[in-house]
């Protein structure tokens with residue numbers, strides 16, 4: 001079972017509740033848990049408060065345990081001799097409310113929203129305060145905010161006072177980053193024990209500010225399925241494959257990149273160069289003949305397989321045969337960047353991955369199949385090395401199967417897939433990574449728009465299709481068909497430039513060729529792409545940067561990952 005390490009694992013609200021319950025089952029009490037987390041949260045707050053010239057702290061208190069934490073924090077602030085007052089929303093004095101009673105015993109001034117219908121007391125408090133602690137809602141928020149509390153949040157935001165959010169900024173859905181109407185704009189958020197998905201997912205993540213974790217003792221026997229990993233420098237580093245000093249180019253794998261078209265030659269260049277810069281040993285660019293000359297004139301580090309076209313911009317099924325004939329030595333195949341979606345190109349893709357029309361079914365399988373033998377004399381038909389291919393299909397073929405290596409499908413490859421019924425049948429349970437952005441994902445799902453809960457969308461799709469899904473956006477989500485999830489939440493507009501996705505696809509294929517499993521290859525590709533983007537931003541800024549700036553920083557990004565952190 002994975003060991004739970006804060007900063008590596010991200011929880012859902014349900015998971016954190018299960019962890020807390022287990023701690024209680026093992027003998028901890030709820031007041032113990034709250035005391036520990038609140039101490040850590042208060043310490044973060046106090047380091048900021050202590051730097052203010054004449055601090056005065058306003059603590060917003062909600063009705064649940066988030067408000068309970070806030071009341072305990074208020075006591076710590078009072079004990080540190082800073083002026084503090086509380087403003088309580090839907091929390092009435094009650095004998096069994098121990099955090100309330102304890103705060104009251106310290107004579108901390110309390111105002112109640114219930115007695116402040118025009119919010120005059122709140123406005124007064126905001127004017128006389130220098131710092132706000134937000135304990136209105138935590139992971140318990142799962143419905144739209146009522147108008148009265150939404151107004152309280154808007155007034156706090158309008159005050160421009162620095163806010164420290166307890167666990168999550170109030171208004172955030174801890175599971176998916178959704179905003180329930182409005183949200184506290186926090187300068188700091190201190191998560192209780194472990195971070196939650198919502199801390200890393202937009203739009204809510206933009207309101208989290210600096211994220212810290214208040215330690216809480218995890219139960220000894222903790223074996224909750226901690227299925228979500230945070231992609232940070234440490235976790236990304238742990239995925240980097242060894243690079244033996246005596247390795248030769250075949251040690252590091254061959255990648256076939258099928259990309260580009262008359263209108264989009266740049267995508268081929270970017271994807272193939274990224275595959276080469278992934279550390280793979282050899283990259284072959286299979287691009288349409290119409291762009292071969294111009295591409296080969298300036299991209300010298302790859303070998304070429306020019307593909308026949310019906311006319312410039314449209315491939316043919318015959319091109320698939322050509323790729324099949326060359327695939328035997330390749331450890332990964334990328335198909336899609338800049339291919340276009342012309343009819344002939346669609347036929348090409350179907351034939352390439354064995355989704356040919358019913359009149360001529362091609363046997364295609366994946367490398368490693370228990371049914372497919374790697375053909376000594378290659379004859380025809382297509383299959384993935386790990387695939388178990390239906391016997392009838394094999395019989396219907398005149399020739400032996402083609403064996404596909406681990407596969408990445410990106411961009412127009414995905415747009416074409418979306419037009420094919422039951423495309424997933426061929427790919428299910430094979431070493432396949434799909435890299436859709438939000439729009440491509442909607443097309444693949446046959447929906448106008450994808451749901452707001454991106455982790456859930458990616459997880460369900462990965463499970464349904466039996467492939468690894470990289471759902472790209474400012475927060476990229478990598479979902480494995482077995483339910484594992486990785487989140488990369490380091491938004492960086494330097495990456496929001498045409499061609500950035502082609503680079504990611506090339507990197508993913510290059511890492512598959514180096515032997516990484518699909519889920520790991522996808523995570524590392526997203527990770528190193530993010531580090532290269534961070535270098536671009538650090539060095540050049542976030543405006544006016546282009547995809548080749550990312551490409552050129554990949555070697556340095558690898559060095560940062562293997563030799564030390566970002567400065």
Ligand SMILES: NC(=O)C1=CN([C@@H]2O[C@H](COP(=O)(O)OP(=O)(O)OC[C@H]3O[C@@H](n4cnc5c(N)ncnc54)[C@H](O)[C@@H]3O)[C@@H](O)[C@H]2O)[C@@H](O)CC1
Nearest residue numbers: 033034037063064065066137138139140141143144145167
């Ligand atoms: N070790 C610790 O310190 C612990 C800390 N915890 C804290 O407790 C929080 C979770 O506590 P709760 O489960 O009580 O949940 P919350 O305190 O987040 O809020 C739940 C309360 O808000 C109300 N509510 C929910 N949505 C509302 C809406 N839209 N409008 C008005 N009212 C609404 C609910 O009816 C409930 O009374 C965590 O975020 C954390 O801060 C808990 O996780 C327990 C352990």
Ligand SMILES: Nc1ncnc2c1ncn2[C@@H]1O[C@H](COP(=O)(O)OP(=O)(O)O)[C@@H](O)[C@H]1O
Nearest residue numbers: 437472473474491492495496498499500501502
């Ligand atoms: N604001 C952002 N923050 C972080 N990453 C981003 C941001 N915008 C885009 N990206 C990343 O850049 C890449 C863009 O890919 P894609 O949309 O396929 O573009 P293209 O097809 O033009 O290459 C994805 O990896 C995406 O996650």
Ligand SMILES: [K+]
Nearest residue numbers: 134137166168
């Ligand atoms: K909060």
